Amino acid sequence: MERIESGNWASRLRRFVRTTEEEHCEFCSKAIASRHAHLVERATRKFFCACPQCAFLLGGGERFAALRARADALHDFDLSDDDWQGFRIPIDLAFVFRSTPAQGPVAIYPGPAGAIESPFAADGWSRLISANPTLANLDPDVEALLVNRMNGAREYYLVSIDRCYALIGLIRRHWRGLSGGAEVWEAVRDYFTNLRDDVETKDRVHG
Numbered sequence: 001m002e003r004i005e006s007g008n009w010a011s012r013l014r015r016f017v018r019t020t021e022e023e024h025c026e027f028c029s030k031a032i033a034s035r036h037a038h039l040v041e042r043a044t045r046k047f048f049c050a051c052p053q054c055a056f057l058l059g060g061g062e063r064f065a066a067l068r069a070r071a072d073a074l075h076d077f078d079l080s081d082d083d084w085q086g087f088r089i090p091i092d093l094a095f096v097f098r099s100t101p102a103q104g105p106v107a108i109y110p111g112p113a114g115a116i117e118s119p120f121a122a123d124g125w126s127r128l129i130s131a132n133p134t135l136a137n138l139d140p141d142v143e144a145l146l147v148n149r150m151n152g153a154r155e156y157y158l159v160s161i162d163r164c165y166a167l168i169g170l171i172r173r174h175w176r177g178l179s180g181g182a183e184v185w186e187a188v189r190d191y192f193t194n195l196r197d198d199v200e201t202k203d204r205v206h207g
Contacts (some may be wrong), residue, residue, distance in 0.1 A: 025051035077156035078131040092149035095164040111172040
């Protein structure tokens with residue numbers, strides 16, 4: 001099982017494309033520890049490593065948002081099969097978040113080449129919030145509703161968006177052939193096992 005360290009998903013995501021072990025703030029070039037802050041650029045959805053000072057100065061502005069670790073399971077989530085099909089997302093694995101640049105909800109699902117954006121109607125998002133009011137508190141650009149309905153699953157999570165893109169990167173890295181192959185779907189199962197473990201650990205700690 002490929003384990004991603006809890007609370008450090010953005011760092012793991014960056015390692016899909018980075019090879020250097022020593023890390024530096026990408027704004028001021030100061031050396032930083034392996035566990036450090038991350039910012040996401042709202043318009044491009046790119047992740048950046050940041051020292052504490054740059055994270056504080058830039059993380060709440062119009063261009064960048066600071067990532068905060070989050071992983072909460074929604075055990076009583078209200079979403080019927082008909083409503084899900086009405087969203088016209090072609091696979092049963094996706095995440096939805098409020099995008100500041102798009103001025104509304106955006107749905108993204110994984111494909112062999114990476115993230116694929118799917119239209120998500122504002123009225124559909126409104127219906128979801130009406131049925132599940134906790135979604136109204138999602139922080140734009142940095143928190144998402146992660147949906148796993150594959151193979152009969154009905155799992156719903158509120159997570160920091162780096163976890164979602166880590167899943168996208170995992171699928172892209174393991175995909176083989178036309179159908180993906182057994183390895184990629186095993187990696188997806190491991191991902192959700194890890195996520196469930198993180199949620200259960202957090203719930204025990206915070207009681």
